[in-house]
Amino acid sequence: MFDITIDLTPVWVTLQLATITTIILLIIGTPVAWWLAHTQCWCKSLFQAMVALPLVLPPTVLGFYLLVALGPHGWIGQLSEWFSGRHLAFSFTGLVIGSVIASTPFVIQPLQDAFSAIGKRPLEVAATLRANPLDCFFTVVLPLARPGFLTAATLCFAHTIGEFGIVLMIGGNLHGQTQVISIAIFEHVEMLEFYEAHLLAGGMLLFSFMVLLTLYTVNRRYSTT
Amino acid sequence: MIGITGNFSLQLAQFDLKLDFELPGRGITVIFGSSGSGKTTLLRCIAGLERARGNLTVNGSCWQNTANRLFLPTHQRALGYVFQEASLFPHLSVQKNLEYGFSRISSQDSKVEKNDVVELLGIEHLLTRSPERLSGGEKQRVAIARALLTSPKLLLMDEPLSALDAPSKAEILPYLERLHAELSIPVLYITHAMPEVMRLADYLLVINQGKILSQGTLSEVLTRLDLALTHTDDAGAVVEARVVAYDEPFHLTYLEFNGGRFSIFHDNLPTGQQVRVRVLARDVSLALENETHSSILNIFQAVITDLMMESPGQVLIKLAIQDTVLLARISLKSSNLLKLCVGMPVYARVKSVALV
Numbered sequence: 125m126f127d128i129t130i131d132l133t134p135v136w137v138t139l140q141l142a143t144i145t146t147i148i149l150l151i152i153g154t155p156v157a158w159w160l161a162h163t164q165c166w167c168k169s170l171f172q173a174m175v176a177l178p179l180v181l182p183p184t185v186l187g188f189y190l191l192v193a194l195g196p197h198g199w200i201g202q203l204s205e206w207f208s209g210r211h212l213a214f215s216f217t218g219l220v221i222g223s224v225i226a227s228t229p230f231v232i233q234p235l236q237d238a239f240s241a242i243g244k245r246p247l248e249v250a251a252t253l254r255a256n257p258l259d260c261f262f263t264v265v266l267p268l269a270r271p272g273f274l275t276a277a278t279l280c281f282a283h284t285i286g287e288f289g290i291v292l293m294i295g296g297n298l299h300g301q302t303q304v305i306s307i308a309i310f311e312h313v314e315m316l317e318f319y320e321a322h323l324l325a326g327g328m329l330l331f332s333f334m335v336l337l338t339l340y341t342v343n344r345r346y347s348t349t
Numbered sequence: 350m351i352g353i354t355g356n357f358s359l360q361l362a363q364f365d366l367k368l369d370f371e372l373p374g375r376g377i378t379v380i381f382g383s384s385g386s387g388k389t390t391l392l393r394c395i396a397g398l399e400r401a402r403g404n405l406t407v408n409g410s411c412w413q414n415t416a417n418r419l420f421l422p423t424h425q426r427a428l429g430y431v432f433q434e435a436s437l438f439p440h441l442s443v444q445k446n447l448e449y450g451f452s453r454i455s456s457q458d459s460k461v462e463k464n465d466v467v468e469l470l471g472i473e474h475l476l477t478r479s480p481e482r483l484s485g486g487e488k489q490r491v492a493i494a495r496a497l498l499t500s501p502k503l504l505l506m507d508e509p510l511s512a513l514d515a516p517s518k519a520e521i522l523p524y525l526e527r528l529h530a531e532l533s534i535p536v537l538y539i540t541h542a543m544p545e546v547m548r549l550a551d552y553l554l555v556i557n558q559g560k561i562l563s564q565g566t567l568s569e570v571l572t573r574l575d576l577a578l579t580h581t582d583d584a585g586a587v588v589e590a591r592v593v594a595y596d597e598p599f600h601l602t603y604l605e606f607n608g609g610r611f612s613i614f615h616d617n618l619p620t621g622q623q624v625r626v627r628v629l630a631r632d633v634s635l636a637l638e639n640e641t642h643s644s645i646l647n648i649f650q651a652v653i654t655d656l657m658m659e660s661p662g663q664v665l666i667k668l669a670i671q672d673t674v675l676l677a678r679i680s681l682k683s684s685n686l687l688k689l690c691v692g693m694p695v696y697a698r699v700k701s702v703a704l705v
Binding site for chain 2: 245246248249250251252253254255256257259260263264267268
């Protein structure tokens, strides 16, 4: 029983996916959250509803539409075929696109809350002290919104690792390319390989708990000092 | 061109702001008015934090001209702004807060020494602290120092004392007076507290419902009979004076003003010091003859320059003692008995004079 070596490839695929997704979402999500926190535009509610949609939709719904869009007959898939010669269904890139969309609310909502909590006053103070808007963003907003960024990054990372429905729909189950931990567990259980399933599932449980524990501890320290 | 001139028009929820002003390019100009009268909006428009239509020129440099589509963003205007709450950056130490603006101006634009400003506001011992470990008064002193360190061409202060308790107010006022005496930066200072007006203002701009009611030197505006603020119970004139002598056996200090000499009970005022005294309208009575047998020390020859009925049964009278203007509030009955009228010479008997 103990001579079975556990295949760690899904773990690396998962970590890569979560890291790339988090980086992309922080880059895209920050300006969007900033805009949502400060805009008076009538279309604000529209965008907020769109951002929150992945929270309430069954992952299979999202996954289904993405599969259609990214596949050989979808417009994103065709665009990709035109550029790179292949569509995006069942590819790692497709998986990243799906994860980014699925995790959007986990990044934008904490950032938007953090930006709103800062309010306008520190920005006005910085402007009267000669800081241009970009300067002000990096020297005032970023440090003050640090707990929000930490929450956003952690939730995004952890949520991507835990995602199952979407990755199954658009990634399929290609070993070394799109097979992530959650799908590997599913496969092990289906094949009655309970020892491997236990190892991966237990690892996930421990990992997720540690991530959340660290997040809450660190954020508490920021808010009390 | 020295001075701060401009005009703004802006639609607000309660009223339309429409202001046309010409303020001196030096000294403290107090913007006075009840809350919700548009004072803060005016200051925010000057700072570029609010976009109004109009023009603004500060000591020769144009900051806004709607017709030419010129609108300098706030960070390009050489101003300092002190908000009602100190608004220090919580993630930076006092030292770093002070350096935030200081490090963002070029060295040739820097007109003040950091140590001088720190010393002027008495915050040397606070530099390493974090803002949350400061008292309200200390925070506001740091905020003022932070604004001064950008070498502003105009300092805007929006009720900097109103969020503070009485002891903290008393703690900061002397620093503001030092600022006034030692720096030549023009200051626009919002308040609705009369004591602050009397102590700090050189020039006064009175605003109500987004319109200017009156603007002029402190003494001019405080003694205008057509303004509501001269019809309050503690209406009165403020007179600039200079300490000339001290009469030790009587504990009397003599203050010379443009038109005479006040005697007040006060010790320990250095000779030559400039002071402001407040003479309340209700403390001034009038007589047609100079009664030498009187207990009142401060009696001056004056001329009635204006006179206005005040309900009920009271008359407010404006007096000129050479170049100095005082107000007197007397009963309608006395006014009729003495047959007071404009141009008439009288003796003003001042029952009490207080240092501001």
